[in-house]
Amino acid sequence: MRDFGPGVSLDNPAFIHETALVYGKVHIGEGASLWPYVVIRSEMHEVRIGRRTNIQDFVMIHVGNETPTLIGDNCSITHHCTIHGAEIGENCLIGINSTLMDGSRIGRNSIVAGHSIVTEGTVIPENSIVAGAPARVIKTRDSGIANAMNARFYYENALAYAKGDHRVTERESFRRAMAEEMKALTAAE
Numbered sequence: 001m002r003d004f005g006p007g008v009s010l011d012n013p014a015f016i017h018e019t020a021l022v023y024g025k026v027h028i029g030e031g032a033s034l035w036p037y038v039v040i041r042s043e044m045h046e047v048r049i050g051r052r053t054n055i056q057d058f059v060m061i062h063v064g065n066e067t068p069t070l071i072g073d074n075c076s077i078t079h080h081c082t083i084h085g086a087e088i089g090e091n092c093l094i095g096i097n098s099t100l101m102d103g104s105r106i107g108r109n110s111i112v113a114g115h116s117i118v119t120e121g122t123v124i125p126e127n128s129i130v131a132g133a134p135a136r137v138i139k140t141r142d143s144g145i146a147n148a149m150n151a152r153f154y155y156e157n158a159l160a161y162a163k164g165d166h167r168v169t170e171r172e173s174f175r176r177a178m179a180e181e182m183k184a185l186t187a188a189e
Contacts, residue, residue: 064102
């Protein structure tokens with residue numbers, strides 16, 4: 001595993017692409033993954049990435065002037081997002097090219113639709129679907145299981161990428177792991 005410097009704490013992530021750049025006080029949780037061209041900086045406060053959370057290609061994460069960036073477990077931060085001093089609860093999906101600004105908070109089990117802009121200080125309740133610029137709640141729905149399944153897909157993919165396997169979906173072991181995850185999540189309801 002790469003050495004990013006004294007402030008970066010790696011808790012056995014599943015995969016970190018060689019082009020990922022991480023600076024400052026940053027914690028990357030167990031089973032998390034950083035995909036190509038991710039940039040994370042924390043000159044003050046901190047950035048925390050939860051367990052099995054995936055930070056996808058070209059995501060930029062930074063802290064706010066007065067706020068850390070905290071991302072919960074089982075989240076998917078999809079391609080080209082900017083997360084700037086925001087807090088994201090567990091089991092969330094942040095859609096492609098979305099921006100979350102300083103002091104915004106996304107409640108657990110939520111989805112932020114692609115190209116949304118969550119403005120400074122906006123608080124989104126759990127189990128929400130939000131969209132727009134500025135983003136607003138457009139629907140209430142518990143998306144926790146679907147979002148956790150997406151995170152599990154990325155976890156399995158990350159483990160495969162770490163071994164040089166770029167086609168995990170073709171493996172029986174992948175289908176079995178996904179079925180077991182769905183069974184565990186639906187049994188917990």
